[in-house]
Each structure stands twice: as C-alpha cells, then as structure tokens.
Amino acid sequence: MKVVDLITWFESWVSPAWQEDWDNCGWQIETGVLQLEARVLVCLTPTLAVMNEAIAIQKYGVPINLIFAHHPLILHPIKSLCSGNLLTEISRLAFAHKISIYTAHTNFDKVIDGTSDVLGQILSLQGSVPIIPTQEDLGYGRVGDLPHSMTFQELLIKIHSKLHTSKLLFSPTTDLQQKISRVAVLGGSGASFISEAAKTSAQLYLTSDCKFHQFQESRDAGLILVDAGHFATERPACNRLVQKLKSLPVDWVELSQKDEDFRHFYP
Incomplete structure (x- = not known):
C-alpha cells in the first residue's frame, strides 16, 4: 500500500475536517513520499528521539518513510527556522532522510x-x-x-x-x-x-x-x-492504530519504542 493510499484510507475513517479550529492535523512535513510503499512508525509525539529512531531503523535496512503521530509537530504558525531550533532540526532530518510526518489529533480523539x-x-x-x-x-x-x-x-x-x-x-x-x-x-x-x-x-x-x-x-x-497521566491514557490508541494498519497491505508498521512519558517520580 502506497503512502497516499494509506492516508486516503485513514482519512475516510478519521476526517481532518473533524479537528478543532485551533488544531493542526494532517501533513506536518511531506517529503515527497506519497507514491512510495508505506513503511510506518506510529508514535504519540513526533519528538527528535522518535525521528532518530526512524533514522536508525533505516540504517538497519527498513526504508521507513512515515512517522504517524497523534500530537502535532507544528501547532502554531512558524515565524522562523533557525539553527539550533528543535523544529528546524526535526525538519532537516525529515528531508535529509525522506521521512514524512502526519498527525491526527483532535479528530482522532472523537472516533x-x-x-x-x-x-x-x-x-x-x-x-x-x-x-x-x-x-x-x-x-x-x-x-x-x-x-x-x-x-x-x-x-x-x-x-x-x-x-x-x-x-x-x-x-x-x-x-x-x-x-x-x-x-x-x-x-x-x-x-x-x-x-x-x-x-x-x-x-x-x-x-x-x-x-x-x-x-x-x-x-x-x-x-x-x-x-x-497523558501518556498512559493516549498511548493505547497508538497501539490500536498499529494493529489496524497491520491488517492492511502495509509493507512495514511498528509502534515507536522511543515515545516518552516525560514524567518521573521520586522515589
């Protein structure tokens, strides 16, 4: 299944039109992968750690080309892209390794x-x-x-x-x-x-x-x-999405192992 067909299938189930006005669902970064066979890493949040995970998977021989995330990478209008900025680095790596990022947020919350x-x-x-x-x-x-x-x-x-x-x-x-x-x-x-x-x-x-x-x-x-906790209550739906994608003729799909809870408790 090509990336464009996977997104068409998904949006027939979870329409971007159902997102809130303040939200930013859909393509965050599209690096020219639409006609490629979909190889997908699903995550809750498209962090730098997840991007590096995708790049590492490429180095192991899986030509991954799509990060499918729940939380948007870009939520507010971008005023600049400067060296040292996290969004800049994720974007640079995305285009350098031809890994696109797609997001389903408040529309995915409802279905x-x-x-x-x-x-x-x-x-x-x-x-x-x-x-x-x-x-x-x-x-x-x-x-x-x-x-x-x-x-x-x-x-x-x-x-x-x-x-x-x-x-x-x-x-x-x-x-x-x-x-x-x-x-x-x-x-x-x-x-x-x-x-x-x-x-x-x-x-x-x-x-x-x-x-x-x-x-x-x-x-x-x-x-x-x-x-x-935010991670614990939303991560299960990411796992369910992986299961649904695996029922499709998708060449490769896995759940990210670098998603983080970001909360730690002591002791």
Missing part, C-alpha cells in the same frame, strides 16, 4: 477506536457513548457501565495494571471500598470537561493533566477524579 474509545474498551465499558457529542457517533470522551460493579480500590488496581502507569492521582476519599459501576473516561487532557463528566451520572472520571483546583472541583461535583 471509534480513537483515544477515548480505546480507553473505554480497556475498562470494558458497556453502552459507551461520548461525554460531549460533536457529530453523529462522534465526540469527546466516553461514559458507560462496568460489566459488574467494583470497589474503588479494585478499579484503581485495574487502571494501574491496564495502563502500565507508574502513579495514579485521585480525589481525596475515605472509602476505597465504595462501589463503582459507572465510569467516564477521556484520553489526554480532559480536566476542562469535569462538569460535563459529572452530568453523565458517572461516579468516576479517568483522564489526565489535572491541577489542584480541578480535583477540588471534581470533589465538589461528587465525582471521583483519577489522573493516570
């Missing part, structure tokens, strides 16, 4: 098998629907019922295990044995949707990037807030 939908599937949510509908069958976040009620402690253990996250932050509670049956999830930065999650009758909201006052807001709304 079936996108960031939030996969998160809901990991928790086996039943009757899952968007927290914030945008178009038919599309929207931000998911809310649904667990197959059977669990204690809050049991659910924390499941989230920790399934998402492979080092730490979980959660609302102050004195009852770890509280029964939880209805859960809302939103992969990535979902703190701004706390009030919407509370309106769904969810007892718990799993997301990331929550601040002090947002935990207070959630508590006052009667909603348990669990922050599992």
